[in-house]
Amino acid sequence: MFFGETSINLDAKGRMALPTRYRESVEEASGNRLVLTYSAFDSGCLWLYPEPEWERVRDQVMALSTFNPSHRGLQRRLVGSATQLELDGSARLLLPQTLRQVAGLEKKVVLMGMGARFEVWNENVLNQRRAEEERSIQEQASAEMAELVL
Numbered sequence: 010m011f012f013g014e015t016s017i018n019l020d021a022k023g024r025m026a027l028p029t030r031y032r033e034s035v036e037e038a039s040g041n042r043l044v045l046t047y048s049a050f051d052s053g054c055l056w057l058y059p060e061p062e063w064e065r066v067r068d069q070v071m072a073l074s075t076f077n078p079s080h081r082g083l084q085r086r087l088v089g090s091a092t093q094l095e096l097d098g099s100a101r102l103l104l105p106q107t108l109r110q111v112a113g114l115e116k117k118v119v120l121m122g123m124g125a126r127f128e129v130w131n132e133n134v135l136n137q138r139r140a141e142e143e144r145s146i147q148e149q150a151s152a153e154m155a156e157l158v159l
Contacts, residue, residue, distance in 0.1 A: 011122030016132065019116055023109055024101040028120065032100055045108060046091040049083060053134030055112050057127040061090070106131070122153060
């Protein structure tokens, strides 16, 4: 289970170092084999999965009916654009240029542990999104959220 956030600088080649606190878990979960794809919901964000978790997600997405245009779009976005990655000897991942460009990833990114996967955000986009979400939560807190004891 991955959680927490880390600010990371991409190097000139588009590589990012996997934070030390995740390395053992990623090794155990996937033998350092990961899959990177677009977020299903957020621009400015990529999803990074340990390979076994990715296979579960991939199989669910591909089981959707291709007769539905929104299903086909999700299949293209997640599965069609997915790229398999492996950590190098310095525990770095080379993020493909096409995925970096579409997500707007530049020098500063944020890696967020989100349970079974990571999110890789453009730092500025994430900060803007947080400000928008904060305003929205204050305006439209759901009944379920109101019952949370945090």
